[in-house]
Structures are given as C-alpha cells and as structure tokens.
Amino acid sequence: MTFRHGTAYATLAALALLLPACSPDEGDGEEGGGTPSASAPSASAPPAPGGEPPPEESASAPVASVAPAEGSAEVVGTVAEDLDAPWGLVALPDGDLLVGSRDGGAVRRIAADGGGVTDAGEIPGVAGGAGEGGLLGLAPAPDFPDSGRLYAYYTADDDNRISMFRYDASAPAGEQLTPDGDLVTGIPRGDRIHHGGALAFGPDGMLWAATGDTDNSGRLSQDERSLAGKILRIDPATGGAPPDNPDPDSLVYSLGHRNVQGLAWDSEGALWATELGDDTWDELNLIEPGGNYGWPEQEGRGGAAEGFVDPVEQWPPAEASPSGMAFQGGSLWLAGLRGERLWRVPLDGSEPVAEPGAFLEGAYGRLRTVLPVGDDELLLVTNETDGRGSPEDGDDRVLRVRVS
Template sequence: MSGHRDARRSLLLGLAGGGALALAACSSEPQQESTPAPSGSAPASSGAGPTTPPPSSPSPTPTPTSAIPAEPVEIGEVVEQVTGLTSPWGVALLADGRLLVSERDTALIKVVDGDQVSELAEVPGVRHGGEGGLLGLALRPGGQELFVHHTASSDNRVVAASWDGQTLGEFRDVLTGMPRATIHNGGQLLFGSADELYVSAGDGNERPTEQQEDSLGGKILRITPDGQPVEGNPFGNEVFSMGHRNVQGLALDHEGRLWASEFGDKYQDELNLIEAGNNYGWPDAEGDEGNDGFTAPQVSWPTSQASPSGLAYAAGSLWMSGLRGERLWQIPMTPDGGLGEPKAWFEGEYGRLRAVVAIDETTLLVGTSNTDGRGDVRDGDDRLLRLTLG
C-alpha cells in the first residue's frame, strides 16, 4: 500500500531565534553542518486526523479552535524541578500532580513529587543496549493502569500493570513482536481514549518492513488495552500508519488530530500529521524528497538541527524536543488550522532534550538526555525542567 500523496504546497519557513536542529541518524548522528531553515507546508486539511474510533472508544473532547492565540505564546519562567536522573525517557502525569518517570538505562520507574525523587519499581525483562531499554509510559484514562514500552531480549513490547496510586501490580504482556535493535526502537505511547492506545514502533533497522502492511516494524500502531487491533484500523491489524523510520513523539492537538515527530536519516527530520492508512514513505522517501505516492511531512528540518524525540501540544503550539539539536522547537498553529513559523528555544543551553509533556495549557515539562551516552554530561544531569508558557 503506497498511500496517497499529500498535495499540500511546500514553502520555506524562516527560522526565528536559532538554527534548525539535526536529527542525527539514530545510529551515528553524523556531524552534518547544513544550516537551511526548516521547510513546512500550507495549512493542514481540516479533515486530517485519525479515523473516528468506534462508539466503544470515544475520542477526547477537542478544545475550540478559538483556543489558538492570535500570536504564539512565549516561554516565561524556567524552573529546574529535579536533578540526578539517569537517561529519563517517558513521563506520565498523575492526577495529584506527581510524575512517573522511566529511566531508559536502569529499567527503573521513579516517582517525582515536587522536588523529591523516589524509586517505584524496576520493570522486569528490560534489556538496555544502544537506544533500547525502558522507554515510553502512558497512564490509561481513569488512572488505574500504567502502560510501558520497553526493549526485551528479542523484541520491543508493551506491558501493563495495575496502579492504585501508590504501588504497581504485576506486569502483563500487551503487545509483543515489534523489532528491536541497537537503534530505531521507537518507544512512544499515547492514549487517544481509554480504549485506544497509539504505539510508535521503530523499524529496528530492518528494511523493508516499513513498507509491509503485515509487519509491526516502522509503524504507528493503534491497539486496545488488551493488545488487539482497534475496530476500524485500516488494514484489519494493529497498523494505523506505515512508512516510518523511528517515531519517538506522539501528540493530539486541540482538534484531536494525531501528530508524530520522526527521525530522518542523512538529510531531513520530520513532523507528520498522521492519518489512518497513510504511507509516510520511508525508506523510499525522506523529508521533502521522493514523496511521489507518499504523504509528505508538514515540517522538515535538516538533520543537523533536530534529532526529534518528545512531542506535546499546549497553548496553541506543538512543542518538539531535539536531541542532537539541543533545543526545544515551538511549532505554532494558526486559527485556520495551519502551522506557523517554527521557533527554537534553549539552543545548547541544557544539552540534549528528550521528554516533553504538557502539564496543562500553561505549563510544559521537558527532560534532558545528556547521560544517554551521546551527550556532554553536566553537573546535575539529567534533569526535569518546568516551563511556564505565556
């Protein structure tokens, strides 16, 4: 399945407040020195977004479009909430304001309560190596079950455990068989509703699985909490979209549209608007190149400026972290549903950035990733930063 070509017109976006960030190929992150501004496309189609879930899985209630500010918000106060974490990857927000944080290389889930950090549990069966380990976290709406994406000895998998607000139960397998490798493990989780979970599965550096409808590799998946395909998935299996290399960020915007940040290879990183059944081209297309028959990205960056990981939506903007690019990208939305000019924040100030979580419409949480083996470790790394918007 080749999907349909996204016919939206590409245009060059100027770059305010810093250069674009390059997503090094997840393997070696080559030191390219290209500096073009990110490129983007015209306003996104109002009909774009995931297919409507069945009645048993209600969609989240969108915020009215009027919530988009006339001018993009600014970042105000930055508070260092906690320090001393080891390669933090996933973050789940609890109803009482506490956070659950996964550490990729230790297999530990930690609880962050204000400026205090404590150990909650070690996830069994995690095998760290390269980019693999303990990855994304997602709390099922209702708050009584925690879902975890991790690398195991032979695959990447999703597991889940009951959560009573203080302790975790025994973990059960939800989905197994996603390809694993030293690189390209994907790892992100996002609930669209209590009955549908989006999972980003990397290609595990196994071509051409990304273009095979019956393979879990190089896909965004949509499953039930029991690991079954959601009714209405485009291919009748777990696959929701295909042709991905290594998606590490997923977010729903105010209209309920699904967005994904994706590692490119040698040339361009991507921000994609995800639609059911669409093919985003990898390994036949990358960024704005080679998109005949595939869905083109909404925004692309030279790989020297991004290495995108976490993605969140708050205050009328998408917020995308950069690993190699060492900055936070703000991609504002416009009242007509399009995207404005990306803006870079904190270039080089905190090093590699990975997790991005919207605490509420005026607060973001951003995690550094300098202890992951590719960064310059600074005193206090790794840390969580709390940003005030507006």
C-alpha cells in the first residue's frame, strides 16, 4: 500500500486481514482551466466580486450551511492494485467486481476472494488517443443478476456512444463480454477533452448519462438540439426518450453543463451531479428537470437572476476537480482528481446540513470513482495512471473505505 505526503494511518495492521474482503496538455479538462490564486474563496463562500449576488440573495441558492462537517472515512483494505487507468466500476452479484480501463477498453474482473485480477473482455471500437475519452462509465441493468446486461459509455472514432453487452461469468477469461447492440450513438466528442462519461440507472429504472461540452467553449452546452454538455435520461429498452422527459421527443433532461462525471441519487430519489469547472468553481448540483446550469455563461453561484440553476456547493478546482460520486450513510461522497481528496456533503433529505468535509487528502493521489457497498462502506478507485498523476508502485488501486 502507498501513502503519499507522509500520511500514516492506524489501520495499517488491519489491512492484511481485509484484503480478500489525461495528459498534461489538457489543462482545461478534468483539472480546470487554471490554478486559483492563494486567496481563492473557500468552498461555501460567495463568488468573487463581479456583480453576482451572494448565495443568500439567489432564488435558487440552498439554505446556508453553518455546522462543521463531522463523520469519518477510513481506508480498511486494498481490494486490487496495479490497474491501468481505471474508470467504471461494477459490483457483481457474487461479490466480484468489473473495472474498465479508460485507455484501450479492457474490462477486468476482480475476485472477491483474494483480489485477483483477470481479463473479462474488451469493449470493441474504443478510440485510442482520445485524451479524456475512452471507456468511461459502466452500468449494470437493474435485472443484471438474471440478464447479465451491461451498458458502457465510451468514445468511438466519430462520436461518444452507449452500447449494450451481455456478461457471462461462466465463459472463459477474456470472452465474458458479448456485444448486444448500440443504444445511443451520435453524442458529440471532442478531440481530447470533455467527454463526460457518467452512466447510471436511476430509481425510476431509466438509464442516465452525462456528457461533456467537447471543447471548453460551451457552445453546444446551451444548444438544446445537441446531446453535448447535457444530462440525458434514456429508455434502456429502446434508446429513445421516456415520455415524461422535459421534452418527450428529446433525451435531454438538463443542459448548460461543462463536464459531468458523477451522478447519484439521495434517499428521497433526487438526482445530484458533480461538475468540473474551468478555472473558478467546481460544482455540486441538484438536478431539476429542464434546468439550465449556466455553462459557459455562468460558473459557480450567481446565475439565478439570468435563469440558471445555482450549485448547492462549490469548490476551487485545486481543491476538488470532482469525478465520481456516491450516496452512502446519509451523505454524498465526491472523488476529487486534482484535489486528491474525498469530499463528504451530509444531507437531510435533499438539504445539506453541514459544511462539506474533506478526507484522505493527498494520501492516495487522484481519486476517480466511488461505489457504495453494504451499509457503511465505499469502494474508491484511484487514478494515478491516466497520464496526469504520479504513479507509484501498486497504482492504480481499488480501496475499501469505511465511512460515517
């Protein structure tokens, strides 16, 4: 196990018992477009001066959080290591895991007993040299234990797309994935940055996907006809729009997004999304049907007067660059890439009840994906081998984290 920046944890003695249990030139992508100054405001501060109202004057701003964050996040084991640019993570019914490799499209199986890693198969058609693109989100169908149906969001040569596969654990290693057709094609892709990639089934049984604006200009994010810079709600049987979408003829559920990589639903079934900002604010957004989240006209709070939905929480990119997200134990947990930390946002229903709290700062490098397991644990995927990190022996890893 690797600990960065001299961090030490009291759990080291327990780890052996629990084991079974983008490139630098993409500066305006997952890392934000610049480095905030040392005087950058704190996570819950109002925007920098410039005419925008402070959060309490914004019609869509949340009730101010005043309590300090409590809770804990303790790494209690390493599930697997030596993974190559991991991104999507799926828990199988027998306790094993599937993990996708962004570069090349390989899917590997991690054994629950011992953490051994074997090849499950490969997603055909994943484009090489796609910068932040490649094999991104993986989502098992709600009936996965019976159907074996798995959905993948990935970058192809000409577009981003969502395709279906069948997973058969009894097939030989490397042959366990069988293509089952494309569900959605024609999602715009950029040359290198902002492909989005979050993919998840909601409590409504629909498939949700988050897309990027493709080039940091935001020109497609505000174009209601484009699938770029959006959150999509998709009928998983047909690939079409569910009739109760904001526009029954469109997959678009919300717009004005820069680059969303994390989706999660709280205890009341409300949808939340992480948003990678440019050089001022990263965002945590509560998603409204038909809501416009402002990019590129607005970054962070202060856009309500213009009809945009303000973020519930915001951070300077150096402290976050949030990717994956999960709801566990009454809180949202956000994995930070550039911020190299795990953020906790405690909720009462869909209302934050305390300031965000940061855990594991700098201990494991860049953090990519979060998956809830059991009642009080997360699986946390590190991301040091994606071309932007500083990989050490054993990177990348899947960690088991106990949270409260």
